[in-house]
Amino acid sequence: MNLAMTDRAGLRLSPGWVRAGIVVLAVVAWEVAGHTILDPEFISPPSAVIAAFPRILADSDIRHAILVSFYELLAAFGIATVAGIALGVPIGLHRFTLRSALPLVLLIYSIPQVTVLPLFVLYFGIGPASKIAFGVSHGIFPILLNVVAGAQTVEPAHLKAARSMGAGRLLIFRRVVLPHMVPSLFSGLRLGMSATLLGVILAELYGSQAGIGYYTQVFTNSFDPAGMFALVAVLAVMAIILNEIVRRAERRASFWRVTAR
Amino acid sequence: MAFAGDVAITVEKVSHAYLKGAQAGLLQTLREVSLEIRRGEMVCLIGPSGCGKSTLLNIIGGLIQPSTGVVKVDGRVIRGPTPNEIAFVFQDNTLFPWSTILENVKVALEFQGVPATEREGRARTTLAAVGLKDFADHYPHQLSGGMKQRASLARALALQTGILLMDEPFAALDEQTRTYLGEELSRLLAKTGKTIIFVTHSLSEAVFLADRVIVMTARPAAIKATIAVAGAHPRGPAFMASPRFAEQRNELYALLRDEIEKTVGGLVGEEPEEAAPPMLAEQRG
Amino acid sequence: MTGTAWRARAIQIGFVVVCVLGWIYVGNARLISPIFLPRFDRVMTELLRIVSNGTVFVYLGVTLFELFAAYALALAAGLTVGFLIGRSRFWVAVFEPLLNGIFAVPIVIFLPLFILFLGIGIESKIAFGATYAFFPIVLNTIGGIGAVDARFVTVAQSLGATRWQMFKRVLLPAALPVIVSGIRIGFLIGFFSIIGSEMIAGLDGLGSQIVQLGEGMNTAAMFAYILFVILIAAILNTLLSLLQSRFNRVAAAS
Ligand SMILES: Nc1ncnc2c1ncn2[C@@H]1O[C@H](COP(=O)(O)OP(=O)(O)OP(=O)(O)O)[C@@H](O)[C@H]1O
Ligand SMILES: [Mg+2]
Numbered sequence: 157m158n159l160a161m162t163d164r165a166g167l168r169l170s171p172g173w174v175r176a177g178i179v180v181l182a183v184v185a186w187e188v189a190g191h192t193i194l195d196p197e198f199i200s201p202p203s204a205v206i207a208a209f210p211r212i213l214a215d216s217d218i219r220h221a222i223l224v225s226f227y228e229l230l231a232a233f234g235i236a237t238v239a240g241i242a243l244g245v246p247i248g249l250h251r252f253t254l255r256s257a258l259p260l261v262l263l264i265y266s267i268p269q270v271t272v273l274p275l276f277v278l279y280f281g282i283g284p285a286s287k288i289a290f291g292v293s294h295g296i297f298p299i300l301l302n303v304v305a306g307a308q309t310v311e312p313a314h315l316k317a318a319r320s321m322g323a324g325r326l327l328i329f330r331r332v333v334l335p336h337m338v339p340s341l342f343s344g345l346r347l348g349m350s351a352t353l354l355g356v357i358l359a360e361l362y363g364s365q366a367g368i369g370y371y372t373q374v375f376t377n378s379f380d381p382a383g384m385f386a387l388v389a390v391l392a393v394m395a396i397i398l399n400e401i402v403r404r405a406e407r408r409a410s411f412w413r414v415t416a417r
Numbered sequence: 418m419a420f421a422g423d424v425a426i427t428v429e430k431v432s433h434a435y436l437k438g439a440q441a442g443l444l445q446t447l448r449e450v451s452l453e454i455r456r457g458e459m460v461c462l463i464g465p466s467g468c469g470k471s472t473l474l475n476i477i478g479g480l481i482q483p484s485t486g487v488v489k490v491d492g493r494v495i496r497g498p499t500p501n502e503i504a505f506v507f508q509d510n511t512l513f514p515w516s517t518i519l520e521n522v523k524v525a526l527e528f529q530g531v532p533a534t535e536r537e538g539r540a541r542t543t544l545a546a547v548g549l550k551d552f553a554d555h556y557p558h559q560l561s562g563g564m565k566q567r568a569s570l571a572r573a574l575a576l577q578t579g580i581l582l583m584d585e586p587f588a589a590l591d592e593q594t595r596t597y598l599g600e601e602l603s604r605l606l607a608k609t610g611k612t613i614i615f616v617t618h619s620l621s622e623a624v625f626l627a628d629r630v631i632v633m634t635a636r637p638a639a640i641k642a643t644i645a646v647a648g649a650h651p652r653g654p655a656f657m658a659s660p661r662f663a664e665q666r667n668e669l670y671a672l673l674r675d676e677i678e679k680t681v682g683g684l685v686g687e688e689p690e691e692a693a694p695p696m697l698a699e700q701r702g
Numbered sequence: 703m704t705g706t707a708w709r710a711r712a713i714q715i716g717f718v719v720v721c722v723l724g725w726i727y728v729g730n731a732r733l734i735s736p737i738f739l740p741r742f743d744r745v746m747t748e749l750l751r752i753v754s755n756g757t758v759f760v761y762l763g764v765t766l767f768e769l770f771a772a773y774a775l776a777l778a779a780g781l782t783v784g785f786l787i788g789r790s791r792f793w794v795a796v797f798e799p800l801l802n803g804i805f806a807v808p809i810v811i812f813l814p815l816f817i818l819f820l821g822i823g824i825e826s827k828i829a830f831g832a833t834y835a836f837f838p839i840v841l842n843t844i845g846g847i848g849a850v851d852a853r854f855v856t857v858a859q860s861l862g863a864t865r866w867q868m869f870k871r872v873l874l875p876a877a878l879p880v881i882v883s884g885i886r887i888g889f890l891i892g893f894f895s896i897i898g899s900e901m902i903a904g905l906d907g908l909g910s911q912i913v914q915l916g917e918g919m920n921t922a923a924m925f926a927y928i929l930f931v932i933l934i935a936a937i938l939n940t941l942l943s944l945l946q947s948r949f950n951r952v953a954a955a956s
Contacts, residue, residue, distance in 0.1 A: 178800070259709075267932055271931045272928060278738060317507060321500050321525050331524055358898060362901060
């Protein structure tokens, strides 16, 4: 992982450029194939996909769909974050709650969530509520478990030092325990973001009349691969941007972990 | 150095056994330790690894309750942390890595209960006093080992207590830095007249810094001997070069040698599984 | 350690028992319409019925066939690509961020493409499951090799190991536990994505059966199938954990 980072300095040919080159090459190959061997009913070359963007974004229904998906994702992520922290902090902080509640969390987490997807639709209906709920069910676990793990990393020496300087329980929590939990919380948020996105999109594809997932199916059924690719690209870009935001925040929050020692 | 003569810390027949852990209750660490430390005195504690020096220091600072016996500071019995009278400098780096040096000192003042408006000024003054004025906004990992220990010292000094308890504060440093910081500490001592208990493994450091060196026996620790070291603070290289210094250093080693042999010899002979901790600790120091 | 493990197990069992009791109570008191929550005993009889008359195994057979086909593909591709990349630090630096980036995008958004290209039958499920399972396998293979303690490599180099010797004697053995864990995660992810793809667009297999029963408002049977899938997942997971820990023990001993 950080191997790539240390390597980079010493290498003549930067891996970043090679990586970019490979991506460009793949796109070019796809473009060429799109004009020669591939069936235009099933796959469109990148130029056609790019050309499809204005058409798609001009459609107010599709713009609305993108907004709906975005709203579902943010709502689900927000709820998962709040609930994950609200449950994770008390579970991680005391040995008693840790021992009694963590096995339950792990038990529920071990259920393959996709199998209960139809139940979410059954209980929450076919609208955004079921997507949000399913997204929460995916996103909450990485956040909760990372918060719990973060609480375990508190340095006893720091606790002792704080105590010697007269800190009470509240100050110790705010100034010692909480800072220790932050880096791990942000890893949880990054994983939780990916998981929430997965949950929301799964639920959208499974059954809906709105959102990006719904329209990808519409385009597929009407043999409009360019529109479909464009829509998927919008979603992928959304995923990458959100991911990057959380990743940056994570790196910033844990700067002292990476460089310490 | 002229002592005011009155007693700052009294340790009365303190015994301690750790109750938790595998050998519950068996592990008697301190055995009826009694000690008086005068105001403004610099006392060094030295003894074999694992004998109970840190334990004694933590008891004096109120972080651990002794099994029996009492500790009094200014005649009052210590029952818990007393941040207004006692400040610690620990061996392992206990600066918060997520805060700058300045924030670290300010948080310490917050812990102590200093009003928010006074913290910044006091923190900056103390950092300047230890020579870290220009590093206030650096994070601990951006500082060298010596600077980190200076920052820890600043954090303790900012609390403006009469008593400073230092548990092998320079153990992780190289010998040159350590000697230099020792000189600095000696200067500081001359200026502020704080009462200091200083745990060390270094014979030279003990003789260089102390007004009185207290030699402890192997576990369970009791006081084996006390060596008085003459010479006013601040002490410098000249002090270290004097024949008296070498003499007292050797005297100290002779006293400790028996105890170390007791620990190591006994462990190698009969309790091989206990041999590890002291050896490891020695390498660390 | 084992005491804590037992305690945890007891808490989990207790929780399941409480849930079942609550479920029975809710059913008896008619608090919730049986369309939303069928009675516990009805679900159990349904489960027994589909197991004893074998219908569930027909669907299980389809799903498992897809799973094993997908897994074989993912394993072959993931290990090959992983080793090819992992052997060189340069290619690791090139490809690892790329693969990680793709894996961060939920691949499920491409599911409509799989259906578009391969149809609604088992081929699209196999391809989809293989794609999902590929990533943990390849990433752990690369990561496992990358995380090998640099001191081992230095020692081997100082002893004059060739590139191939280095790979065979140092990198591979040291990386195996991580690779094996990737192989395990890949299997489970493959399983879940196949069930998911059957649900979203499928004609056959357990996932599609669950959906069809739900659409027919036959909630009791749907619950029975869901419970069955959860059971199968638990069994597969336990088997894989056992295999993994046995493997690690053997590897550690040799
Ligand atoms: N929290 C604890 N629980 C149980 N035993 C402990 C605990 N802390 C220390 N001990 C034991 O008490 C003894 C004395 O420990 P202490 O840390 O006071 O020694 P020390 O003299 O400071 O050693 P060192 O020079 O290595 O720092 C040791 O044998 C140690 O194993
Ligand atoms: Mg100690």
